[in-house]
Amino acid sequence: MLIYPLILPDRLELVLITPNSEPARYPVPVTQAELNAAIVAFRQALTDPTSGAPRAVAQQLYQWLIAPMRDDLEAIDAETILYAPDGALRYVPLAALHDGDQWLIERFRINHITAASLQDFTLRPDPQPQILAAAFSEGSFQFQVGQRSFSFGGLPFAGIEVEKLAEAFPGTTQFINDAFSRTAVEPAMDSHTIVHLATHATFIPGSASDSFILFGNGDRLTLQEIKEQWQGRFNQVDLIVLSACETGLGDAGLGTGEEILGFGYLMQEAGAEAAIASLWQVDDGGTQVLMNAFYAGLGNGMTKAEALRQAQIALITGDFTAVGSDRGTIEILSTRTGLPQNVSDRLDHPYYWAPFILIGNGL
Incomplete structure (x- = not known):
């Protein structure tokens, strides 16, 4: 599945694309200014190893970025997130969002993609890498x-x-x-x-x-x-x-x-x-x-x-x-x-x- 968040001045639009259904949209009522403030706070907490784990802001970002589509993710038994972040969200490690019980990486594989990524998702057999x-x-x-x-x-x-x-x-x-x-x-x-x-x-x-x-x-x-x-x-x-x-x-x-x-x-x-x-x-x-x-x-x-x-x-x-x-x-x-x-x-x-x-x- 592909998650594409789009940052707009007055809201966040989440787009979810799965193999067997039409793209789904989830509008999230958070302004760009509020989102950016949370991103800055998150980055500051993440890059200070002497601080406690930043679960509060990690949970807030989870509520904005993942929770709106949680039921749909569970319905398709999703295991891997293909992630195409927009704007300042590229500074946020999706793996470190927290749902209240666990970090997101404990639930999903996370794979960032670019336009070039979409050209080839075949598996290269490589039992003994050079x-x-x-x-x-x-x-x-x-x-x-x-x-x-x-x-x-x-x-x-x-x-x-x-x-x-x-x-x-x-x-x-x-x-x-x-x-x-x-x-x-x-x-x-x-x-x-x-x-x-x-x-x-x-x-x-x-x-x-x-x-x-x-x-x-x-x-x-x-x-x-x-x-x-x-x-x-x-x-x-x-x-x-x-x-x-x-x-x-x-x-x-x-x-x-x-x-x-x-x-x-x-x-x-x-x-x-x-x-x-x-x-x-x-x-x-x-x-x-x-x-x-x-x-x-x-x-x-x-x-x-x-x-x-x-x-x-x-x-x-x-x-x-x-x-x-x-x-x-x-x-x-x-x-x-x-x-x-x-x-x-x-x-x-x-x-x-x-x-x-x-x-x-x-x-």
Whole structure:
């Protein structure tokens, strides 16, 4: 089923499309200003891991976005939501809505789609994926892009993330730090089915030339370059994962969120079936736990959407048996300060599991 919310000045219109019926419309009496205020509050709560889980605003957004069509979803026994968010709703992880009893991801698989996604929802049999995994784990880079200054340090657990991935999938091609360069990685991508980049990426609203992926040797690849140089280039790639990306909302507050799904759209235009990215930058220790669980799920034959869902549920519940993985011993470091944080018992906070979204073909 496909859910398409349309934001209007005086209301929210929900459109539900199911395989065996005409599209259904659900008008919700919430103004754009009220919705935006809730989105801002939700984002602020989600991105503060020291706060309690933001169930109140999560339930309010559930009442606006899901509850009006709840009976119809139950009637068709829906299991997967294909989601095409509008405007500022692109900044909201649907997985972190709460119905009063559980998070939405505990009930549904969630698959974000773009126009490119609708072209192909066939399943690619891939019992043994060929993985390229790269990490920026040591060093630091400072540079200027336009009027903005950036400073990035290596992600200490990114290297471990890649090592664990290589242990799970022998034959994984690895590029670490200086070896993780554009000249080394770009030509190698299309001989692999999964490309996993454990590094920083920054998406600037409305500026494809200022938005970029950072390589381990300091190289940068802008979204504008992806648009101009990658189109149709990767015919073997099934999934591209960016495990430490961030959207800079800017001083003006909420934008349209186009830069988020825009990245997924560009990956699909380049030939990849799907992409996984994050709505905010998560401490890399927590990311390592989630990514380990995600790849364990893939290795056990789950689809991309189900593997991501089960990995998120594993962080919520602390039970990793569904993905055939374990949590392991993990120390969480602040990506801003590099200092340890005593949050190893709080990976159930949506700050750690909610930002990761799947865009494209989730099969």
